[in-house]
Amino acid sequence: MTHRPSQDQAPIRSLDPKYYLDPTIHDLVRDKLYYRTWQYACHQSQIPEPGCYLSFDIMDEGLFIARQRDGSVRCFYNVCQHRAHTMVSGSGKTSVISCPYHAWTYELDGRLRAAPGTKSMSNFDKSDICLSEVKVENFLGFLFVNLDPDSASMDQTFPGLRDDILAHCPDIEQRVFAHEHTAPEFCNWMIAVENYNECYHCKVVHPTFASGVIDPSSYNIHADEQGARVLRHTADANRGESAWYDTSGAGYKSFFFWPAFSLQCYPSGLVNTYHWRPEDVNNTTVHRGWFSRDGLIDDSLQKVIDLDRDTTFAEDLVLVKQVHRGLGSRGYRPGPLVLNPAEGIDSEHSIAALHTWLKAAVEA
Numbered sequence: 001m002t003h004r005p006s007q008d009q010a011p012i013r014s015l016d017p018k019y020y021l022d023p024t025i026h027d028l029v030r031d032k033l034y035y036r037t038w039q040y041a042c043h044q045s046q047i048p049e050p051g052c053y054l055s056f057d058i059m060d061e062g063l064f065i066a067r068q069r070d071g072s073v074r075c076f077y078n079v080c081q082h083r084a085h086t087m088v089s090g091s092g093k094t095s096v097i098s099c100p101y102h103a104w105t106y107e108l109d110g111r112l113r114a115a116p117g118t119k120s121m122s123n124f125d126k127s128d129i130c131l132s133e134v135k136v137e138n139f140l141g142f143l144f145v146n147l148d149p150d151s152a153s154m155d156q157t158f159p160g161l162r163d164d165i166l167a168h169c170p171d172i173e174q175r176v177f178a179h180e181h182t183a184p185e186f187c188n189w190m191i192a193v194e195n196y197n198e199c200y201h202c203k204v205v206h207p208t209f210a211s212g213v214i215d216p217s218s219y220n221i222h223a224d225e226q227g228a229r230v231l232r233h234t235a236d237a238n239r240g241e242s243a244w245y246d247t248s249g250a251g252y253k254s255f256f257f258w259p260a261f262s263l264q265c266y267p268s269g270l271v272n273t274y275h276w277r278p279e280d281v282n283n284t285t286v287h288r289g290w291f292s293r294d295g296l297i298d299d300s301l302q303k304v305i306d307l308d309r310d311t312t313f314a315e316d317l318v319l320v321k322q323v324h325r326g327l328g329s330r331g332y333r334p335g336p337l338v339l340n341p342a343e344g345i346d347s348e349h350s351i352a353a354l355h356t357w358l359k360a361a362v363e364a
């Protein structure tokens with residue numbers, strides 16, 4: 001999909017602020033987008049053994065994902081089938097899932113195992129009761145869930161993406177989770193996602209990224225040619241003396257999976273991720289994940305993690321907060337997107353694509 005209006009058309013304008021600020025639209029985004037698309041849960045290495053589980057939220061729904069005795073992974077709504085208490089919090093390892101309210105216990109596969117005091121009830125059949133399950137897929141080691149039982153698979157949703165990532169990072173499935181940091185973003189999630197998916201601001205705001213990671217003159221973001229909701233970021237590595245890391249090998253590539261996950265592959269084989277979780281219409285949590293070949297963080301990786309968190313990551317937190325505030329200003333009228341027909345770092349055609357996708361979801 002390309003967004004290249006001819007020069008005699010009126011410019012494409014940025015989205016109406018209601019898409020970022022209106023709680024009614026946010027509810028539509030929740031129901032029609034977040035509850036119908038593939039959402040990142042965690043990496044397979046974060047629940048390595050049977051009984052390992054991890055809880056997380058997708059909008060208003062609590063979920064948990066658990067490694068089964070046979071090594072497979074299943075995901076459930078994090079709600080007890082007795083009187084709706086939350087089942088688990090955080091992450092851990094267990095042989096059964098036990099509700100903290102009245103101690104009903106469930107097998108790892110969601111079947112009710114025991115419910116205290118029910119033996120005297122002739123009409124109580126525990127085999128009728130099971131936690132509600134959610135679809136889960138392992139995509140190159142990254143576990144995604146979809147609350148829509150009728151959703152297409154990851155490969156159907158993002159055709160060609162798996163092969164494209166493997167071509168660039170052949171051993172990606174051997175990566176092991178090493179570190180994650182999170183931060184509150186005082187903005188609607190879409191502002192954070194847009195900010196990630198343009199590098200028009202990189203030279204202005206991210207001098208460290210623009211001089212230490214990529215060669216800005218080569219940066220490009222391209223919407224999938226076949227219409228899949230994927231944005232591919234490509235750049236040559238910055239091979240100057242200011243480079244943060246080993247820049248031998250192929251260039252920098254990032255893959256953004258609509259609506260809220262991105263995977264970055266660096267020339268050295270370094271892999272990191274972003275995912276965004278909306279808390280409410282005005283607040284988002286950004287998660288920055290780091291992966292290494294052994295799950296360990298050596299000195300050079302630690303330096304990169306710290307430098308990224310203290311520069312690019314921190315710089316973006318300030319930007320998105322200010323944009324959120326500005327979108328609520330009576331003095332703001334949505335401005336034209338900068339669309340360079342040749343694309344490149346100074347073009348916002350990726351923003352136009354995101355706007356199209358958001359409108360399509362809300363108006364469906």
Ligand code: FES
Nearest residue numbers: 080082083099102
């Ligand atoms: S709500 Fe879970 S045991 Fe009662």
Ligand SMILES: [Fe+2]
Nearest residue numbers: 195196206316
């Ligand atoms: Fe940025």
